[in-house]
Amino acid sequence: MAEVRQAARFHPPVTVALTGASGAQYGLRLIEALVAAGHEVWVMISKAAHLVIATETDVALPARPERLAEALIRRSGARPGQVRCFGREDWMAPVASGSGAPSSMVICPCSTGTLSAVATGASNNLIERAADVALKERRRLILVPRETPFSAIHLEHMLALTRMGAVILPAAPGFYHQPRSVEDLVDFIVARILNQLGIEHRLMPRWGE
């Protein structure tokens, strides 16, 4: 009952998975933006993503889900309970089942390894399983791949996922808003993700505004 009351304090949860592609800042900023928009955020961070975060940012994040949630709550200014984290093999987590999974999941950034696993239904860890659930339940699934150049394998997986209803939103920021900082480039992509989720934001003006 306490959990029901707590959940009602926030807008519906969005699942955010960070995997080991370059561009950890996109995922971390997305969590901040969802928190700022009042959403509950359910987070999974792969082992490789922890390595990328340590390489690309000065953000120190613990691996254990409970401690990770505390750290993300602190850095994103979330309220208690607004961010929840799940471990690699936490098969009892709500995201592992169609009856508990949120209506939207974003994999940001998405490694080509996870892209491949999702396209083929591998479900070898909780991130892959949660994406598999999103596909089978016809929920919103957004993948933000980052690799260059793309091989035929990557492109075929992206095409297959698009045909299954997922959105492929490459980490390829535009420059027509005249970015002055890395943060501006990061916000370009995060704004696009929020647009896809139908979540209001002020990260950047929409085209024509």
Ligand SMILES: Cc1cc2nc3c(=O)[nH]c(=O)nc-3n(C[C@H](O)[C@H](O)[C@H](O)COP(=O)(O)O)c2cc1C
């Ligand atoms: C610093 C660093 C940067 C990486 N950048 C990329 C990348 O941009 N794209 C990618 O697909 N893989 C990248 N990788 C490789 C993936 O992390 C690796 O394939 C890993 O197995 C992915 O696992 P995951 O999908 O479970 O996170 C990078 C690895 C490291 C350590």
